[in-house]
Amino acid sequence: MRVSCTNSSQTGTLRTGYLKPQLCIYCNHAVADTVDHIPPKLLLAKPYPDNLLTVPSCFKCNSSFQKHDEYTRVIASIDVRNARHKTVKVNMPAILRSLEKPEAQGFSKYLASKTTPTTPGVTAPEPKPMIQQLALLYSTCTDRRAKAVGDVFNYVAAFHTGFSVWLLVLYDEFAWAATITDSDHAAVNSSTS
Numbered sequence: 001m002r003v004s005c006t007n008s009s010q011t012g013t014l015r016t017g018y019l020k021p022q023l024c025i026y027c028n029h030a031v032a033d034t035v036d037h038i039p040p041k042l043l044l045a046k047p048y049p050d051n052l053l054t055v056p057s058c059f060k061c062n063s064s065f066q067k068h069d070e071y072t073r074v075i076a077s078i079d080v081r082n083a084r085h086k087t088v089k090v091n092m093p094a095i096l097r098s099l100e101k102p103e104a105q106g107f108s109k110y111l112a113s114k115t116t117p118t119t120p121g122v123t124a125p126e127p128k129p130m131i132q133q134l135a136l137l138y139s140t141c142t143d144r145r146a147k148a149v150g151d152v153f154n155y156v157a158a159f160h161t162g163f164s165v166w167l168l169v170l171y172d173e174f175a176w177a178a179t180i181t182d183s184d185h186a187a188v189n190s191s192t193s
């Protein structure tokens with residue numbers, strides 16, 4: 001997935017110092033004169049976290065993602081399932097202002113034509129899909145690990161008090177996702193002993 005920060009005010013300046021210039025990771029031929037934020041800063045709200053990831057990028061590639069980033073932010077933010085998210089609430093005034101701009105009128109009309117008003121008080125259908133539940137559990141864990149075994153087997157795992165979250169991929173196609181609780185371990189241990 002290509003992600004980026006989006007405009008000149010959000011495009012960081014790459015500090016090359018005495019190191020030789022790096023190439024843009026996207027086009028791999030232009031000198032990287034900016035850094036691209038992952039995820040795009042547009043999707044975040046201030047104060048920004050201090051562990052933002054950046055990759056070296058040329059200005060042309062970096063700024064080429066702007067429309068995609070804005071589109072992603074609007075679509076994700078106006079979805080009722082995200083309405084209670086703190087960052088969405090903070091960013092919503094700016095999103096609404098951007099939709100009121102003359103150049104956004106076509107997009108605004110398109111959104112309105114595809115939107116169904118919701119009943120106040122009715123939000124996301126429950127339960128959440130399993131992958132969302134896993135992702136939320138994963139995000140609560142501070143101990144996260146990932147490993148690839150050759151090109152055969154990859155996993156990410158995260159550990160919390162009482163449970164761990166696992167995503168394993170075999171041969172790029174076979175995926176297995178699960179949570180394991182301490183009581184599962186106890187059950188396995190007692191059944192194998």
Ligand SMILES: [Zn+2]
Binds near residue numbers: 029
């Ligand atoms: Zn580039």
